[in-house]
Amino acid sequence: MMRLGIDLGGTNTVAGLCTTDGQLIGKVSAPTPIGDADALCRTMRELCVAVCEKHNTPKEEIEQIGIGLPGVVVKSTCTLEFGTNLGLSHVCFANAFASEFSCPVVIDNDANCAALGEFAGGAGRGSENMLMVTLGTGVGGGIVLGGKLYTGRDDLAGEIGHMVLVPNGVSCNCGRKGCFETYASATGLIRLAREAMEQDSDSILHEWTRDTKLNAKMVCDACDAGDALAQKVFSDYCDYLACGLTNLVNVFQPDSIVIGGGVAGYGEKLFVPLRERVHAQQFHVSPEGTPIRGAALGNDAGIIGAALL
Amino acid sequence: MMRLGIDLGGTNTVAGLCTTDGQLIGKVSAPTPIGDADALCRTMRELCVAVCEKHNTPKEEIEQIGIGLPGVVVKSTCTLEFGTNLGLSHVCFANAFASEFSCPVVIDNDANCAALGEFAGGAGRGSENMLMVTLGTGVGGGIVLGGKLYTGRDDLAGEIGHMVLVPNGVSCNCGRKGCFETYASATGLIRLAREAMEQDSDSILHEWTRDTKLNAKMVCDACDAGDALAQKVFSDYCDYLACGLTNLVNVFQPDSIVIGGGVAGYGEKLFVPLRERVHAQQFHVSPEGTPIRGAALGNDAGIIGAALL
Numbered sequence: 362m363m364r365l366g367i368d369l370g371g372t373n374t375v376a377g378l379c380t381t382d383g384q385l386i387g388k389v390s391a392p393t394p395i396g397d398a399d400a401l402c403r404t405m406r407e408l409c410v411a412v413c414e415k416h417n418t419p420k421e422e423i424e425q426i427g428i429g430l431p432g433v434v435v436k437s438t439c440t441l442e443f444g445t446n447l448g449l450s451h452v453c454f455a456n457a458f459a460s461e462f463s464c465p466v467v468i469d470n471d472a473n474c475a476a477l478g479e480f481a482g483g484a485g486r487g488s489e490n491m492l493m494v495t496l497g498t499g500v501g502g503g504i505v506l507g508g509k510l511y512t513g514r515d516d517l518a519g520e521i522g523h524m525v526l527v528p529n530g531v532s533c534n535c536g537r538k539g540c541f542e543t544y545a546s547a548t549g550l551i552r553l554a555r556e557a558m559e560q561d562s563d564s565i566l567h568e569w570t571r572d573t574k575l576n577a578k579m580v581c582d583a584c585d586a587g588d589a590l591a592q593k594v595f596s597d598y599c600d601y602l603a604c605g606l607t608n609l610v611n612v613f614q615p616d617s618i619v620i621g622g623g624v625a626g627y628g629e630k631l632f633v634p635l636r637e638r639v640h641a642q643q644f645h646v647s648p649e650g651t652p653i654r655g656a657a658l659g660n661d662a663g664i665i666g667a668a669l670l
Numbered sequence: 671m672m673r674l675g676i677d678l679g680g681t682n683t684v685a686g687l688c689t690t691d692g693q694l695i696g697k698v699s700a701p702t703p704i705g706d707a708d709a710l711c712r713t714m715r716e717l718c719v720a721v722c723e724k725h726n727t728p729k730e731e732i733e734q735i736g737i738g739l740p741g742v743v744v745k746s747t748c749t750l751e752f753g754t755n756l757g758l759s760h761v762c763f764a765n766a767f768a769s770e771f772s773c774p775v776v777i778d779n780d781a782n783c784a785a786l787g788e789f790a791g792g793a794g795r796g797s798e799n800m801l802m803v804t805l806g807t808g809v810g811g812g813i814v815l816g817g818k819l820y821t822g823r824d825d826l827a828g829e830i831g832h833m834v835l836v837p838n839g840v841s842c843n844c845g846r847k848g849c850f851e852t853y854a855s856a857t858g859l860i861r862l863a864r865e866a867m868e869q870d871s872d873s874i875l876h877e878w879t880r881d882t883k884l885n886a887k888m889v890c891d892a893c894d895a896g897d898a899l900a901q902k903v904f905s906d907y908c909d910y911l912a913c914g915l916t917n918l919v920n921v922f923q924p925d926s927i928v929i930g931g932g933v934a935g936y937g938e939k940l941f942v943p944l945r946e947r948v949h950a951q952q953f954h955v956s957p958e959g960t961p962i963r964g965a966a967l968g969n970d971a972g973i974i975g976a977a978l979l
Contacts, residue, residue, distance in 0.1 A: 433955060435955075442955060490822055490823065502921070504921075506815060506820065507816075511815065512923075513799055513922055513923030513924065514799065514923040514924065514925055514956075514960070515954070515955045515956055517923045517953050517954070517955065518921065518922055518923040519921065520920040520921065520953050521920075521921055523917075523920045524833070524917035524920060524921060525835070525913050525916070525917060526834070526837065527837055528835065528836055528910075528913060535953065536951065537916070537951050601837075604834050604837060607834070607846070608832075608833035608834060608917075609921075611829040611830075611832045611833060612811070612813075612827065612828065612830055612833060612918075612921070613822055613827055614821075614822030614823040614824060614825075614826045614827040615822065615823065616823055642845065642846055644826050644829050644832060644844065645824070645826070646742060646744075646751060646824045646826065647823075647824055651823070
């Protein structure tokens with residue numbers, strides 16, 4: 362038997378054919394239709410048929426279709442409750458594939474699917490308990506405990522970006538102030554850099570942003586170029602990120618933490634100072650601190666995780 | 671079959687006889703011998719024999735003995751690794767009862783046992799996922815997920831008191847600064863009151879502490895007496911506590927949070943403002959916020975939880 366995993370993104374939708382133990386055989390993609398539930402279901406269905414045909418897999422061999430959705434889901438009813446980036450709410454996917462496939466359909470949010478993918482076949486392999494932390498526009502989280510996704514009441518668990526780290530700090534979209542994600546996301550790194558640039562005109566970032574908007578990669582590149590301001594900003598960013606990760610380590614004591622998202626692209630230059638800070642602060646009895654690794658599967662994590670739901 | 675649960679405290683040791691579903695039949699206690707592993711094992715053994723005799727239960731009917739220990743444990747080897755309050759370290763309890771009982775012996779830390787007890791027969795009954803938060807000298811935690819204690823790597827999970835809530839805040843025993851427990855414990859409440867008293871001579875607490883040391887109950891009593899300073903301090907304390915609890919809700923989305931420890935003795939006068947603050951800030955889709963309740967079993971929670979390990 363085989364499985365299909367769908368990563369439904371705000372831009373593209375990808376369907377992948379996977380073995381039951383999470384080997385990705387192949388994938389096909391198409392632009393995501395926004396704000397149109399019927400078109401979205403049709404696109405997903407066609408992609409599923411296409412990837413099966415491409416790899417000579419009869420539809421009867423598909424035992425389950427899983428979808429990773431960007432938004433708030435209700436797993437028990439297979440419903441996307443709120444999906445701002447898709448322009449859709451209250452859409453049930455239980456029967457979306459019925460005209461082509463007779464297998465069950467399951468869903469979860471995209472962050473959880475990515476975590477499950479990394480756990481099964483990526484950087485979290487071999488762990489029993491793993492946290493995935495995604496450093497992008499916000500800070501996303503996925504919690505795998507005892508080999509299974511932990512999703513809690515109303516499937517809402519894992520909003521690690523919305524732990525307050527700085528009381529009365531920067532306002533967050535969630536309504537609180539000083540949330541972890543306002544400091545530790547790519548957006549947070551950019552804000553820290555902007556604030557520092559306002560205080561100090563001596564940085565290569567002023568030159569680089571004359572005609573272009575500042576982004577997280579530019580801060581990292583400026584660090585590499587030896588820019589003192591960027592290095593100070595990056596060090597402060599690592600302090601905030603390590604503080605939140607240590608909080609999570611003391612609560613969960615996971616076997617590993619997997620870091621994904623845009624900022625993770627800076628690789629060991631991020632992970633080395635992070636490990637140093639977390640290991641120095643965390644509760645431990647083993648001499649080794651909690652392993653912190655970069656995500657290994659890139660965008661495939663979400664497809665594989667969806668297939669394994 | 672029956673079980674024995676032992677709550678090993680820094681002052682007293684209590685052994686309880688329990689049914690396999692956590693009904694406490696009876697208990698006996700004795701002072702805890704400090705700094706002497708042999709005497710400690712003898713005391714526990716004698717208490718176990720005594721409670722069985724008292725309730726006419728043959729020793730062969732005991733299927734398991736569980737011990738809740740104040741300190742860092744290694745469950746797999748049945749060892750107390752560090753037990754500062756007992757003046758003991760590296761003590762294995764696997765064979766401590768062998769001369770009288772042939773059943774297995776299991777251990778966990780006291781906070782986890784209390785959580786399991788409240789989950790099985792107290793304020794957490796009916797939950798699938800429950801967090802217990804103990805507001806005493808420190809802030810302790812116990813995590814029950816899917817009906818089981820979650821203890822993580824090296825059995826160290828649940829140190830919720832050691833999430834930093836205020837970066838570079840008050841120094842904590844753990845080495846970090848601004849930990850949740852430095853603000854939300856009874857000790858934290860007392861410190862907040864002392865700091866306020868230094869700034870303001872107009873409080874009944876000045877009179878009450880002329881010959882007595884300030885304690886958490888005095889702050890609560892002063893609130894009841896209409897003391898404005900105490901009420902302001904208590905409101906600030908609720909802000910800190912609610913901030914940390916909301917962080918945990920957003921990460922775990924538990925079915926309930928059970929609050930124990932000395933400060934929980936203030937009852938609904940604590941829980942009402944806490945619920946209000948947490949429910950206003952937490953992620954939710956249900957109209958109801960996460961239920962927050964006071965612990966129901968008092969000191970028996972640790973005995974029952976130990977019996978159910």
